[in-house]
Amino acid sequence: MVSGEWAWSDEVYVMHGFEPGQIVPTTPLMLAHKHPEDRARFDGVLRRAAETGATFSSVHRIVDAGGGTRTLAVTGQGRRDPASGRVVELVGYFIDVTDSHRVAAQRDATASIRASAERRAVIEQAKGMVMVVYGVEEAEAFEVLREVSNRTNVAVRDLADRLVGLIAGPGVTVFPTREVIDAFLKDPDNPEPPTTNG
Known part of the structure; x- marks a missing residue:
């Protein structure tokens, strides 16, 4: 709320690692639980919402009372006093999206x-081709590819x-001839196609 005092649902207390009613939620307390890297950004979101009353939203991390990190999505808007038009209250919802963020990160x-x-795998296959055609060892084959990469600016x-x-x-x-591989390594953008049987 604009006064600095908040009314939390039981679920929001639990999200922050408290028993329902265990503490009095205030803006400073809430900001203290924001992850240090997200705190300034979330504070800015609240300040703009308190000034404008506009709809706000944020996805940020908190550090709960037990030291665990959770990811919350918050959305809400300001309520204005009908007489003065001033923003007198911020209302909204906290949604714990920790698990979905963890799944997305793992994915x-x-x-x-x-x-x-x-x-x-494709680099290993290419090295194998160079080894077969030029009769060189693996390290030399990679060096051939690296030299061409540097010369042509192709990864x-x-x-x-x-x-x-x-x-x-x-x-x-058929496997490309040495001449075809030579031509490719000389100019990868315009390689000669390998010959085919038939």
Whole structure:
């Protein structure tokens, strides 16, 4: 509320790690529980809402009374005194979205790990192609790819993807010749297609 005193539901007390009615909720207390990295932003949201009465919303972290971190979504708006038009109260809802944020973070991490594994896999395949064609060891094969990457300003993973594409295209039935690989490494943007049987 604009006065600095708040009325919390039992659920909001629990979100903050308290028994219902255990403490008197105030703006300073509430801000003290905001995660240090989110506190200033949330304070700004409240101040603007108290000044304008406009609808407000925020997703931010709190540190509950037990030291645990939770993620809350808050939405609300100001209420004005009909006579003066001044904002006299902020009303709204707290929603605990900790679990959904955790699931989303895990999903993002899993996707990132999967993408990283896929990038590594295509680089390994490209190194294998270079090893076969040039008869070099793995470290030398990677050095070949890295040199071409530096010279052409094409990321190694993208270069590897294009190189592997030479044997993954439709109608490709033979491994590219050394000449085709030479041409590709000389100019990855204009590689010669491998020959096909038939």
